[in-house]
Amino acid sequence: MARAITQIERKQSSVEEERSEDLGAILKQIADNREAIEDSLTILEELHKSGVLDMVKGFLRTKEKVGVIAVEQLNQPSMHQLIRNMFNSIELLSSMDPDRLNAIFGGLNKGLEKASEGTEENNQIGAFGMLKAMRDPNVKTSLSTMVHFLEGMGEGLKNDKVH
Amino acid sequence: MEEKSFTFQVNDNEIKAKKGQSILEAALENNVYIPGICSSQPDLGIGVIQTCDTCYVQVNGELKRACATEAEPDMEVNSVSDVAKEAQLEGMSRILKNHELYCTVCDNNNGNCVVHNTAEYLELEHQKYEFTPKPYPPDTTHPFYRYEPDQCILCGLCVEACQDVQVSEVLSIDWDREQPRVIWDDDVPIDESSCVSCGHCVTVCPCNALMEKSMLGEAGYMTGMSKNVLEPMIDLTKEVEPSYKGIFAISNVEATMREDRIKKTKTVCTYCGVGCSFEVWTKGRDILKVQPTEDAPVNGISTCVKGKFGWDFINSEERLTKPxxxxxxxxxxxxxxxxxxxxxxxxxxxxxxxxxxxxxxxxxxxxxxxxxxxxxxxxxxxxxxxxxxxxxxxCQTPASAGLMRTVGIGGDSGTIEDIKKAGLIIVVGANPAESHPVLATRVKRAHKLNDQKLLVADLRKHELADRADLHIHPKPGTDLVWISAVTKYILDQGWEDKEFLNERVNNVEEFTSSLEKFSLEYAEEVTGLSKETMIQVAEMIHESDGTCVLWAMGVTQHVGGTDTSTSIANLLLVTGNFGRPGAGAFPLRGHNNxxxxxxxxxxxxxxxxxxxxxxxxxxxxxxxxxxxxxxxxxxxxxxxxxxxxxxxxxxxxxxxxxxxxxxxxxxxxxxxxxxxxxxxxxxxxxxxxxxxxxxxxxxxxxxxxxxxxxxxxxxxxxxxxxxxxxxxxxxxxxxxxxxxxxxxxxxxxxxxxxxxxxxxxxxxxIFAGVSYERMEGWDSQIWPVQPNGESTPLLYKDKFKFVDGKARLFKVDWTPPKEYGDEFDLHLNNGRLLEQFHEGNMTAKSEGINHLVPGPWLEVSEELAKERNIETGALVRLTSPYGKVKVRVLVTDAVKGKELYLPMNTTDNEKAVNKLTSSYHDKDTHTPNYKEASVKMELLEHAGESPLPLHNYRFGNPQPHIGVEIEKKWKRADFTPIPETLRSEGYIDGESNHAN
The missing domain is CATH 3.40.50.740 (Rossmann fold)
Known part of the structure; x- marks a missing residue:
């Protein structure tokens, strides 16, 4: 004879048992990963010594408030411009051909050298000298490069207006 | 009939297509990608929606929607030309006017977001039309999902799913207002609508407009952050966006990281016998959502409220965890x-x-x-x-026994494909829309869109009965009589399938003469159905190309349950409705296994x-x-x-x-x-x-x-x-x-x-070739399975399961249902309901489901309510010879006269219907005669609260129409067809002057 009953007596010790089971599982994982754990502890120790942990702790505990401040600061027109400019510059750099850029930079460098030589020697060129210089193949190359650059830039500016 | 196939050109590929296929369908089948947000759910049909306008291609030079243009031999299609791409981009830009891209902090950024992926494919750079919020707050009234109009791209996939797949006909897009949006019923909060919570709309939504509440703030690494950080962050992202490329790069990384913590596992539903399969998304022990896919062999993208949302029991604190x-x-x-x-x-x-x-x-x-x-x-x-x-x-042993007597195998004779295909569906004593919801959607869809005929024999005017071409209401327990009378009438008219009977069936003559007593006159007297009605039934079967009979407990749970099941098989044999696609016997199994x-x-x-x-x-x-x-x-x-x-x-x-x-x-x-x-x-x-x-x-x-x-x-x-x-x-x-x-x-x-x-x-x-290897992932096997692994979706194609391969007509007689004396003057019907499964041991652990249906109710007809002066909310006691229950009343026209209905969704002794049922049983299989209960009813409290909350879907106000009604969008004053826009902007006719 077994009538319907609903009372269930739970094991009282089960909390401690569960805890020791959990600890056992953790200890096993630690033992299995001894080297990784030791390295991590060393890193933690260094971070602690240098105060980094303390800072991170403070940040994490106030993350809500700090998050709001940070986003508020970031969400200002000047920051928008800064970030946008950063993105644009990165985009510009990523779209340039490194070889060509290298050639231009090479030229620029050489130009700088000559320019400073000229300044040091206080070597001023007269009107006739200018005309003469135009016939110099090096100057010609530089000038035509600059003209081409201006052409391209103009094209780019025009396209931008279309959009 | 062989479908004709041909080839045509897409970009540089020669691809194969079948006649009638759209360009988009053919391309996708051949792994040529053409974008198409509103075609991302093949189960909904490609080319029926036409809302997203991202699939524009050039067909022989002219811009057309790939989804709605039929492929033709030697057609030349270009989906990557400058003009085609510009058209697709225009479509996408219009979408993003309605949708803010903040992917990294969006819970739908799981790698499968169709809007994200399409925008990325199109290399969208900038927002052409500014995003403007819609003047509607999010609707969070439903316990399981929320609608955010601001993110809604108005693609209408949800509407299509609700109107034409689930066929609950709740959702529409209101194209007439200045800012269109999805509305429920005639624009009421979701929780007060006729929404059956099946989850189709949420499953098919290609973005985060419709989402499971269990996903919100849980799926992403950063989506759980508080509003005062999240909102400025979205603003910031928008302000500084260099182009969308950067955003996509970051969101893709974040989506990939989510793979580490969201586990997606295929499972098979544990509720009814339809056998839906889907992925369960979990994070630790939390169930984030259930996601069906078109790969699921039975249900595709379909689910019901229990399969989609009814899993809270898994983590219930009441679970047994120790012996x-x-x-x-x-x-x-x-x-x-x-x-x-x-x-x-x-x-x-x-x-x-x-x-x-x-x-x-x-x-x-x-x-x-x-x-x-x-x-x-x-x-x-x-x-x-x-x-x-x-x-x-x-439940179903009588059905199996009836089939074993006649055709040899106690199981459905075909699959859900046959149910979809049948010319006529007859439902006897079953309520599939609530007990087998996903299977019922296929019937509702075929009936709504494909002209399938539907005949329902049931005491209650349940959903399918309401939709049926013919709903008949025989007296309780008399199905065998009208079925036999219809069979006899068909034989008398010479409408039987003579060739089928000659070649494939035994006992024809003996059976025919056993029908002698089942004249229309006799049947009219016993069943209460008119002769004309029964003739109409016979005519419907005669005129239909393929009849499937679906039946359940209303047939089996009687003293003559096996015999009635047998009479169904007899009728199908006489009319040649076995062993061919789109026909057969389908006892609907109630539990998953x-x-x-x-x-x-x-x-x-x-x-x-x-x-x-x-x-x-x-x-x-x-x-x-x-x-x-x-x-x-x-x-x-x-x-x-x-x-x-x-x-x-x-x-x-x-x-x-x-x-x-x-x-x-x-x-x-x-x-x-x-x-x-x-x-x-x-x-x-x-x-x-x-x-x-x-x-x-x-x-x-x-x-x-x-x-x-x-x-x-x-x-x-x-x-x-x-x-x-x-x-x-x-x-x-x-x-x-x-x-x-x-x-x-x-x-x-x-x-x-x-x-x-x-x-x-x-x-x-019968399981010879069954193995786990052959059922990996979404693969499945249908028994009998040959040693080589070949399934048998359709039974009896060549022979029936008897030694000589022939079916047997089996004569049966009517056993009148049990009666319990005049004192018990009301007939008590009983069974399941949609939201809670069975007694509710699992589903009633879900707060959301309990919100929809907290407990059982007693359905009382309007006539009886008037006669006894009872209102909805009244408390009554029902007494049978075996016990009593106390329940509150719902007055409804779903039941008639002196017939009551009490669902079984309770674990409370005081309300449990089986306190009232008897120990009488089917004479052949011992299945209890649950459906032959009689009670008397006493009024205990005259008034009270409705036992079924007024927000329940049964009180809703559905708005049936076909799909998303795209013509209404095209008629709007602010709509310009994309080719026209491109022409006016100079992209067409060689005036193009763009840098991309």
Whole structure:
């Protein structure tokens, strides 16, 4: 004879048992990963010594408030411009051909050298000298490069207006 | 008919297409990608929606939608030309006017966001049209999902799914307002609408406009942050966006990182017998969502409220996590060792003292095939008892028996494909829209869109009855009579399939003469249906190309349940509706694995695979494999076990996963029997009503915590995978049986369910080619399975399952339903409902589901309410010869006259319908006659609150129409066709001047 009953007596010790089971599982994982754990502890120790942990702790505990401040600061027109400019510059750099850029930079460098030589020697060129210089193949190359650059830039500016 | 195929050109590819296919369909089939947000759900049909305008291509130079343009031979299609791309980009830009891209902090950024992926493919750089919020707040009223109009791209996939797949016809896009949006019914909050919470709309939404609440703030790494950080962050992202490329790069990284913490596991639904499969997304033990896919063989993208949202029980605090042992009037937690030792001791003692027949074994149709197989093996080989049965005894055994008599196999004769295809669907005594919701959607869709005819015979005007071309209401328990009369009328008219009968059916003449008494006059008198109605039924069958009959408990749970099932098979045989696509007999199985439990041998007379236990050759085969003897005599079924306990014959019982103490009929009697047992073991995931009577209660693992297979109503075997670890100390049922058997010295060394399946496949010819390897992922097998793995979706194509290959017409007579005297003047119908499953042991653990339906209600007809002066909310007592219940009333036109309906969704003794049902049963199979209950009704309180909350979908106001009504969008003043926009902007006719 077994009538319907609903009372269930739970094991009282089960909390401690569960805890020791959990600890056992953790200890096993630690033992299995001894080297990784030791390295991590060393890193933690260094971070602690240098105060980094303390800072991170403070940040994490106030993350809500700090998050709001940070986003508020970031969400200002000047920051928008800064970030946008950063993105644009990165985009510009990523779209340039490194070889060509290298050639231009090479030229620029050489130009700088000559320019400073000229300044040091206080070597001023007269009107006739200018005309003469135009016939110099090096100057010609530089000038035509600059003209081409201006052409391209103009094209780019025009396209931008279309959009 | 062979579909003609041809080739045409897409970009540089020569691709194959079938006649009638759209360019987009053909391209996708050939792995050529063309964007198309509103075509991202093939189950909804490609080319029917046409809202997103991202699939523009150039067809022989002209811009057209790839989704709505039929492919033609030698057509030249370009989807990547500058003009085509510009058109696609224009479509996308218009979408993003309605949708803010903040992907990294969006819960839908899981790699499968269609809007994100399409925008990325199109290399969208900038927002052409500024995003403007819509003037509507998010709708968060529904317990399981929310709608955010600001993110809604108005693609209408949700509307299409609701109107034409689920066919609940709740959602529309209101194109007439200045800022269109999706509305529920005639624009009410979701929770007050006719939404049945099936989840289709949420599943198909290509972005985050419709989302499961369980996903919000949970899926992403950064989506859980508080609003005051999130909102400025979205602003910031928008302000500084260099181009969308950068945003996509970051969001892709974040989406990939999510793969680490969101686990997606395929499972098979644990509720009804339709056999939906889907992925469960989990984070730790939290269930984030259920995501169906078009790969699922039965349901595709479809689910019902239980499959989509009803999984809270898994993490319920009420789960059993430790074995319990009764001592005195309390249960005490115990170890597995203690519990199994006690069980071994007690069962062995009973077996030795009283013999093996003093033990009873009740199996579970909720558990796996492998578990049912092991359980009957335990009963038969270790305890030498055939007293093993499962809950199909309470529902569908009469249907199986009726089919075995006539066509030879106790299962659906085809698949859901045949149901979709049939010319006529006849539903008898079943409420598929609530009990088999996803299967019902296929009927509703075919009826709405494909001109399928629908005939419903039922006491209640349930959803399908309401939609039917013809709803007939015979007197309770008289189905056999009208079915036989219709069969006779068809024969009298010479409308039978003569060739089919000649070549494929035995007993034609004998059967025809047995129909003599079923004249239309006689049937009219018995059933209350007019002769004209029955003639109309006969004509509908005669005129239809393929008839499927779907039936369930309204047929089987009667004293003549097997005979009525037989009469259905007879009718189908006479009209040649077996062995051809789009026709056949479909008993709708009620539980996820009620088919499989029987298939795998938890029945007193069958070994696995319907191999008769009395047959010496069969027994020899199993004995050799198992290395033990098996008793020859068939054992006791569930019903007989209870009787035998009452008579003192059965002393010990082992029951798993079955709430017999609530779902068996006449439960007062069943409870008395339980009290008489010397030793009773109940194994379940919850401390059920039945467990209260146990001596040992074992904690089992639900489907999400183990591996295995279920067999659905189509005979389809599907694998499911482990989603979570078993909770606490609970174990998968098969492990418990193995450990118990080993305690008894059996030496079973199963380590995985696949090994159990391999054993069954070796022993039962119908499972010959079944294996886990062949059911990987979404693959499934439909038995009988040939040794080479070939399935049999459609039965009887060449022969019926008898030695001579011919079907047998089987004569049956009508058994009048039980009557209980004039005092019990009201007929009590009973059964399931949509939201809660069965008695509710699982679904009632969900707060959301309880919000939709908190408890049972008594449906009272308007006529009776008037006569007795009763209103909705009144409290009544129902009394039958067997017990009483107290419930509140819902007055409705779903029931008629003196017929009541009481759903079974309660674990509360005071309301449990089986306090009222009797122990009478089907004369052939012992299935209780649940549907033959009579009661008297007393009014206890005249008024009260409606037992069904007014926000329930049944009080809603659906707005049926076909799909998303795209013409309304095209007629709007602010709509310009994309080719026109491109022309005006100079992109067409060579005036293009763009840098991209």
């Amino acid at each position: 319990l042992i009764r001592k005195g009037d309390k249960f005490y937690e115990a170890t597995w060792e203690e519990a199994l030792t006690l069980m071994a001791e007690k069962f062995t003692e009973i077996k030795e003292k009283q013999g093996p027949e003093a033990l009873g074994f009740v199996a579970s149709s909720k558990c796996t095939n492998e578990e049912n197989y092991l359980f009957q093996k335990l009963a038969r080989s270790i305890f030498q008892s055939n007293n093993v049965d499962n809950c199909s005894r309470y 009620v088919q499989g439990a029987s298939d795998f041998g938890t029945m007193p007379n069958w070994l696995p695979g319907y191999e008769p236990v009395e047959n010496d050759e069969v027994r020899g085969r199993f004995e050799q494999a198992w290395g033990t003897k098996i008793p020859k005599e068939p054992g006791l079924n569930n019903h007989q076990i209870v009787e035998a306990i009452t008579d003192g014959q059965v002393k010990g019982m082992y029951l798993f996963g079955e709430e017999m103490g609530l779902v068996d009929s006449n439960i007062n009697y069943v409870h008395e029997a339980f009290e008489k047992l010397d030793f009773f073991v109940v194994q379940d995931i919850f401390f059920s009503k039945t467990a209260q009577f146990a001596d040992v209660v074992l904690p089992a693992a639900p489907s999400l915590e183990k591996e295995g297979t279920f067999t659905n109503t189509e005979r389809r075997i599907q694998r499911f995978y482990q989603v979570l670890d078993p909770l606490g100390d609970c174990k998968p049922d098969w492990e418990i049986f193995r450990d118990f058997a080993n305690k008894l010295g059996a030496n079973w060394d199963y380590t995985h369910p696949s090994e159990i399946m391999d054993e069954a496949a070796q022993l039962a010819p």
